[in-house]
Amino acid sequence: KERELNYPVVATDFVLMEDGTGIVHMAPAYGEVDYQAGGDNDLDFVHVVDLQGKMMGSYPFAGKFVKEADPLILDDLKSRGLLFRSEKIRHTYPFCWRCEAPLLYYAKQTWYIKTTAVKESLIAGNKEINWYPEHIKYGRFGDWLENNVDWAFSRERYWGTPLNIWRCESCSKYDCVGSVEELENKSGFTGLREPLDLHRPFVDELTFDCPQCGAKMRRVPEVIDCWFDSGAMPVAQWHYPFDAESKTMLNDGRFPADYICEAVDQTRGWFYSLHA
Ligand SMILES: [Zn+2]
Ligand SMILES: [Zn+2]
Structure with missing residues (x-):
């Protein structure tokens, strides 16, 4: 869903006058200083890119990977008479060290x-x-x-010590479990296999009943x-x-x-x- 957004101009101290115009665009969901400035100035916090790095929404370039969308966004701005100037600038950028895919800073919830x-x-x-x-x-x-x-x-990986927090599928109640004994005594506890292995994938099969609504409690996906x-x-x-x-x-x-x-x-x- 799309909604009306505000586009204010705010003054911050992280933009230098040495380079360019002294004006930068800000995307509070895609950069640390942008996020802070967004919070300080009450800017809209909107995700326009999904976790695969693809544009969301109903734009003509929706569904494209951000880097493939760049020229299409420029075309769109040009066709609507909104483009002042476009040029390529050399600058540092983060890439995946394994597959060299360009990476995005992405604000998301974590522990x-x-x-x-x-x-x-x-x-x-x-x-x-x-x-x-x-x-x-x-x-x-x-x-x-x-x-x-x-x-x-918390880390979004497969290997590692599993984060010991279970969450109710229905009412989102959280439970931080402190031991195997505590887990085994939970009402409706199931999924334990011998020999005991508390790593993934086995630990993710351990479920119990939500004390609040009776639905299933499952471990959150993160590791530590x-x-x-x-x-x-x-x-x-x-x-x-x-x-x-x-x-x-x-x-x-x-x-x-x-x-x-x-x-x-x-x-x-x-x-x-x-x-x-
Ligand atoms: Zn990679
Ligand atoms: Zn519940």
């Missing part, structure tokens, strides 16, 4: 851990870490903590950022909180980890997820 809620304790905890080399502490790692943003921790697994090392190696000997681990000296050694790129990978 986050609200790390900003514990930002102060992340910063305080960093003061107790001995960093070698020392400049990482308030440099690369400290800066990262100071500029903390919520952790987008692999750095979440890495960061769980201190507790996961003791199978906390499930094994009897693991119960006291948070207070008996086994937590946090004493020592880790890695390359500097891990400040934003393993070091961070371990710390968070």
Whole structure:
């Protein structure tokens, strides 16, 4: 469905006067600064491209891949006397590293851990870490903590630790399941096969009844950022909180980890997820 949109002109600070006209078009659904400016200025948020990168709507170029639609959009503008000038400009662009397909930035919903809620304790905890080399502490790692943003921790891939959230097919109620035992005790639980394997595809067969409406609860399709697994090392190696000997681990000296050694790129990978 199409609706009336607004086309306001807004002032922002990310457009430079050095290049071009100093005016850029904005598409809040297709770029980070555009998205932020859209939120700040209450711009319409509209998707005109689907997840396959094809134009939606009832335009003459609907159904075309965006790059194939480009010349058709220009033709359309020209035929309606709306085109001022058209030219090719060389600039950087993201491509798939495997198949070299051009990629699009695309705003969509995802799962986050609200790390900003514990930002102060992340910063305080960093003061107790001995960093070698020392400049990482308030440099690369400290800066990262100071500029903390919520952790987008779900991934749309097949392999990985499955995100342990089930969603009702009918009323959309969510349930975050914390153990196999909890799952097995759900009313209407079914789909378990021996030997137990909690990865895809097996985990996606595990369903139970929605406590709210009785319809089927299914796992959401996402898996978890692999750095979440890495960061769980201190507790996961003791199978906390499930094994009897693991119960006291948070207070008996086994937590946090004493020592880790890695390359500097891990400040934003393993070091961070371990710390968070
Ligand atoms: Zn590809
Ligand atoms: Zn329900």
